[in-house]
Amino acid sequence: MSTSNAVPSTGSAPGEAPLTLAEPPAPVLGLRDTFGLWANLGVSLLLPVAAVFVVLPGRPLSTTLGAIVVGAVIGATLLGLAAAAGARERVPTMVLLRGLLGRRASALPTAVNLVQCVGWATFEIVIIAEAASRALDAPRWPFVLAAGVLATAMALRPLGVARVLARYAVWAALAAVVYLFVNVLAEPLPPLTDGAATSFWTAADIVIALPVSWFPLVADYTRHARSARAAGVGAGLGYGLATIVMFTLGVVALAAYGSAGFDVIDALLAVPLGALAVLVLVTVELDEAFANVYSTAVSAQNLVARADRRLLAVGVGAVATLLALTFDIAAYEPFLFLIGAVFVPLAGVLLVAYATTPRGAWDTSDTAPARPLFLLPWAAGFLAYQLTLPTYFAGPGAGWTAWWSARQADLGIDPANGWSASLVGLAVAVGLTALVCLPGVLRRRRTAA
Known part of the structure; x- marks a missing residue:
């Protein structure tokens, strides 16, 4: 059961995203559109900037590249499965969670996602402005304003923008990335000595x-896909391939130029016509900011179903732009990764519960009943994540890291265990969810027999 049984409104343009949850979504995105949109969303300057965190210093380059491929496949698979579920139910992700937790309890992940989306929108605006100001040797603040205004304007017509990104922008991004790769690979690649990763996992x-960070947003777009297959394959394959390409670009740039963080951008600017290629990527980066602004508005509609998404998007865009002008977003980055740790186990809980629910019985209506048992595997997955690798905070937030480190010591967990916190959190969440779902599955089988 979905929210599409409400009386349709005529407020939205034909073939465009509905203005409220009272309108049914238009199934206008095919496989090509979905693939192009998510490939474009994956082409982000955030990935090469963050590449230093995936480098295994003193290890062969192939080991780091292997970790990139494995991580991208796992994350993109989870993203694609959630995308397919959103396409089948024709609802945004936060409304999809009504079928898991119930109408009222879905407000909890919605509130967390609102904070996450505003934070990532702000972070993307900062990256766009920083890259543009370095490429053009100009002050940063005009680019912050321009990026905020453009991202907000794009969020007003999201499906039209998605089709343009899929058909045109993705090719410009591909050309820029290929050009940068050719120039970077022309340099000698000495062994990597700088990096922050302590193990393969x-x-x-x-x-x-990175792909899982898009889990709370993915169905906001794939509810408009023509089929679950187009949604799942397009989102998973498109974002997965782009993730591999962009992280690899950052790693080889680090090897070639010895630059990390925002200095990677300076290194790419140094190649012939590098400024032009970076400016193309800066323009393409607008889609990440737009997607976060739009999804903040759509997520808010899970709480206020009849609110006009356009008005919500304008408010969100204004807040994100103001934060980008006044706030040190780098200090906020650990909180964003902490919020991501919340959604990694939630993705596992949703996918197991959805897979074990009979088709057509996933209730996303306003009367969806509470299912508090599913809060337990979600919470357990988050606890397992933090016990494996506590989110690192410095300064005022250092107490969080210290508390979880003390709990590791109490349980005899080696802080340098080298495990994947994402996989441990997922395994705990998936296993406990399967136990919660097992009685219902057995009962249905007995009834069918």
Whole structure:
């Protein structure tokens, strides 16, 4: 059961995303559109900037590249499965969670996602402005304003923007990335000595986090897909391939130029016509900011179903732009990864519960009953994640890291265990969810027999 049984409104343009949850979504995105959209969303300057965190210093380059591929496959598979579920139910992700937790309890992940989306929108605006100001040797603040205004404007017509990104922008991004790869690979690649990953699985963990960070947003778009297959294959394959490409670009740039973090951008600017290629990627980066602004508005509609998403998007865009102008988003980054740790186990809980629920019985209506048992595997997965690898905070938030480190000591867990926190959290969440679902599955089988 979905929210599409409400009386349709005529407020939205034909073939465009509905203005409220009272309108049914338009199934206008095919496999090509979905693949192009998610490949474009995966082409982000955030990935090469963060590549230093996946590098295994003193290990062969092939080991780091292997961790990138493994992490991308795991994360993109989870993303694709959630995308397919959203396409079948024709609802945004936060509304999809009504079928898991119930109408009222779905407000909990919705509130967390609102914080996450505003934070990532702000972070993307900062990255766009930083890269553009370095490429053009100009002050940063005008680019912050321009990026905020453009991302907000794009969020007003999201499906039209998605089709443009899929058909045109993805090719411009591909050309820029190929050009940068050719120039970077022309340099000698000495052994990597700088890097923050301590094991193969901690490196893969960073890569897994990127596709899974889109899990709370994916159905906001794939509810408009023509089929679950187009949604799942397009989102998973498109974002997975882009993740591999962009992390690899960052790693080889680090090897070639010895640059990490935002200095990677300076290194790419140094190649012939590098400024032009980076500016193309800066323009393409707008889609990440737009997607976060739009999804903040759509997520909010799970709480206020009849609110106009356009008004919500304008408010969100204004807040994200203001934060990008006044806030040190780098200090906020650990909180964003902490929120990501919340959604990794939740993805596992949702996918197991959805797979074991009979087709057509997933209730996303306003009267969806509470299912508090599913809060337990979600919470257990988050606890397992933090006990494996506590989210690192410095300064005022250091107490969080210290508390979880003390709990590791109490349980005899080696802080340098080298495990993947994402996979441990997922395994705990999936296993406990399977136990919660098992009685219902056995009961249905007995009834069928």
